Each structure stands twice: as structure tokens, then as C-alpha cells.
Amino acid sequence: MSSTVTETETKSCDLVTFKAQTYGDWRDEFHKNGCVVIPNVISPERAQYYCDKQIEWLKKFDLGFDEKDESTWTAEHLPISFKGGMYFAYSAPHEKMAWEARTEPAVIEIFEKLWGEKELLCSFDGMNISPPRRKDISWSPWPHCDQNQNRKGMQAVQGLLNYAPNGSDDGGLVLMKGSSLLFNEFFSQKRQSFCHEDAPPPELEYMDLFLFSDKDVEWFKEKGCSLIKVNMNPGDLVLWDSRTMHYAKLPEGDQIRHVQYICMTPKRFASESDLKLKKECFDKWLGTTHWPHCNIRPAKEKPMRNGVVCPKDRDEPFEKPELNDTVLRLAGVKDY
Numbered sequence: 505m506s507s508t509v510t511e512t513e514t515k516s517c518d519l520v521t522f523k524a525q526t527y528g529d530w531r532d533e534f535h536k537n538g539c540v541v542i543p544n545v546i547s548p549e550r551a552q553y554y555c556d557k558q559i560e561w562l563k564k565f566d567l568g569f570d571e572k573d574e575s576t577w578t579a580e581h582l583p584i585s586f587k588g589g590m591y592f593a594y595s596a597p598h599e600k601m602a603w604e605a606r607t608e609p610a611v612i613e614i615f616e617k618l619w620g621e622k623e624l625l626c627s628f629d630g631m632n633i634s635p636p637r638r639k640d641i642s643w644s645p646w647p648h649c650d651q652n653q654n655r656k657g658m659q660a661v662q663g664l665l666n667y668a669p670n671g672s673d674d675g676g677l678v679l680m681k682g683s684s685l686l687f688n689e690f691f692s693q694k695r696q697s698f699c700h701e702d703a704p705p706p707e708l709e710y711m712d713l714f715l716f717s718d719k720d721v722e723w724f725k726e727k728g729c730s731l732i733k734v735n736m737n738p739g740d741l742v743l744w745d746s747r748t749m750h751y752a753k754l755p756e757g758d759q760i761r762h763v764q765y766i767c768m769t770p771k772r773f774a775s776e777s778d779l780k781l782k783k784e785c786f787d788k789w790l791g792t793t794h795w796p797h798c799n800i801r802p803a804k805e806k807p808m809r810n811g812v813v814c815p816k817d818r819d820e821p822f823e824k825p826e827l828n829d830t831v832l833r834l835a836g837v838k839d840y
């Protein structure tokens with residue numbers, strides 16, 4: 505195994521130095537803007553397979569959800585989610601379909617190319633299945649970044665493998681293009697995270713989440729950044745530096761949003777204690793944050809329904825992943 509770094513080191517230094525160079529591929533755009541959409545990473549047929557698996561998963565809870573009946577697109581017919589469709593509980597991060605997506609050869613290749621190395625760890629992050637036009641939830645933008653101001657440089661790159669078509673009215677990722685490059689400048693002044701009524705619950709604070717105010721959004725725009733809604737085709741992957749301001753737009757069109765969040769970083773970034781904790785999470789089928797190598801906070805919070813633990817709570821996936829070498833290495837369980 506490669507050498508590891510301590511938690512103190514990860515908080516205070518840049519973890520990777522990228523030489524100024526031209527790659528002649530999507531990496532050029534990524535390093536210029538801090539984000540990039542990579543088209544056709546998996547085939548449309550494969551993307552449809554994942555859509556079907558996600559719908560099948562929702563139906564396994566037996567709460568009456570029917571993807572063809574809009575009247576069932578409400579909380580009482582769905583497992584408990586965050587922001588209208590992000591699933592972190594119920595061992596969802598370890599469902600077979602999640603690990604199948606993480607181990608799609610083309611997905612792994614992208615992260616290998618990005619970091620320039622092959623020994624990677626993958627996050628135990630959630631998926632997003634958001635039915636459109638929900639009448640039982642309200643939504644407002646919650647611009648944030650998922651890297652705290654004490655972690656400098658590019659320390660994590662988040663990804664999202666998209667399964668369903670999404671245009672302007674559909675749900676999707678909204679990014680402040682270019683904002684990652686202004687991270688140090690923004691935080692060189694004392695900044696207080698802005699909390700409003702739509703702030704994430706305290707249990708999600710571990711994500712290193714910083715919430716931006718409307719004034720902050722303007723600050724980035726004045727510096728030349730632009731807020732863009734990323735429209736994607738089935739099979740596309742979007743990458744964004746964790747210092748990038750972003751949020752998810754709730755779907756308003758006809759299309760259910762289907763997404764798997766995937767983040768991979770070099771294993772050598774992880775401390776021994778974080779690797780141990782990650783293994784414990786894997787053994788217990790627990791999710792963690794989007795960070796693969798640190799912030800390994802076991803998602804032990806129970807999904808709550810009407811003030812009590814959801815009766816559908818579960819501590820293992822419906823379909824367990826195949827425990828092959830690729831899965832075990834990305835999970836940090838097996839040495840490279």
C-alpha cells in the first residue's frame with residue numbers, strides 16, 4: 505500500500521500538485537473551471553438498467569409507490585430521503601446497483617485519469633431518485649460547497665453518474681462554474697456559514713458543508729463565475745471539485761431524476777484510522793459522506809417517519825453487492 509497521510513496534514517496542505525499542462529481531453533476543462541460533463545460514460549441501455557433498478561428498489565419498501573401514478577409520488581409512499589430524493593439510509597449506499605455503478609470500468613478509468621494513479625478509494629455515498637412536481641415538499645436553492653475552508657487545494661472531486669435525461673425543467677445539478685478556483689480568496693475573509701429554514705439537518709454537518717448566502721452567490725458572480733444548471737443525457741458523468749458551489753434543482757418537468765453520486769480519491773490520502781473506520785462502515789453496510797478518504801462518519805442516523813424510526817428501516821441492502829476484488833479495494837477493505 506502507498507504511504508498514508510495524517511488527518512492534520514490533510515487539513516493543511518494541498519494533496520496533489522497538477523503541473524501546468526495540456527491534456528487534450530476533458531481534464532483541460534475540469535482544471536480550467538473546476539467542473540466538467542463527460543458524455544456517454546455508460547451506454548443508454550446501461551443507464552436504463554440503473555433507472556429500472558432504482559424504481560424496483562423504491563417498490564421493495566411496499567409503501568405503494570408506483571412510478572406511473574403521480575398520486576403516489578409523496579413521502580408516505582416513499583422511503584425517507586433528503587431534499588426530495590437523496591437516499592443515504594436503509595443501506596442504500598451498499599446496494600448492488602450502487603457498487604455496480606462505482607465499478608463500471610469507464611467510471612473507474614475517469615477517476616484514475618483525473619488523479620493520475622490507480623489505487624483509489626470510493627465514497628459510500630447515496631443515490632438520488634426524485635419524482636418531479638412533488639406537492640408535499642417545498643424547495644429552495646441551498647448553494648453550498650462540501651469542503652470546509654481549512655482544507656486547502658483540491659482534496660476531493662465529486663461525481664454524479666446520470667441515468668435519466670434531464671433538461672432545464674428537470675431536476676439536476678446546479679454549479680457555480682469557476683467557484684472552486686476562488687475558494688481561498690473567498691475564505692481569506694472571515695465567513696460565516698449561512699443557515700436558513702432549508703438548511704440541512706445537524707446530522708449532515710459532518711459533510712464539511714458550507715452554506716452560502718445570496719450575498720455570497722453575488723460575490724462569486726461579480727468575480728466572473730456563472731451559475732449553470734447542468735443538463736445531461738443518460739450515461740453522462742459530471743465531475744466537480746468539492747470547493748465548487750453547488751446544489752440540486754428539484755425536478756419540475758415530467759422526468760424522474762435518477763442519479764448515483766460517486767467520488768473517488770487516492771487511497772494514500774487516507775489515514776490508517778480512517779481506513780479502519782471505513783472498513784467498519786462497509787462491514788455494517790453503513791453509508792458515509794461523499795469523502796472517500798476522510799470524514800468517514802458512519803451514517804448511523806435512523807430514517808425518521810412522523811417522529812419515530814421508519815418501520816421500513818433496514819441494516820442491509822436488499823441486494824448485496826458482489827464482493828469482488830474491485831469492490832473490496834475501492835471500499836478500502838482489501839490492499840492493492
Ligand SMILES: [Fe+2]
Binds near residue numbers: 648649750
Ligand atoms: Fe453537495
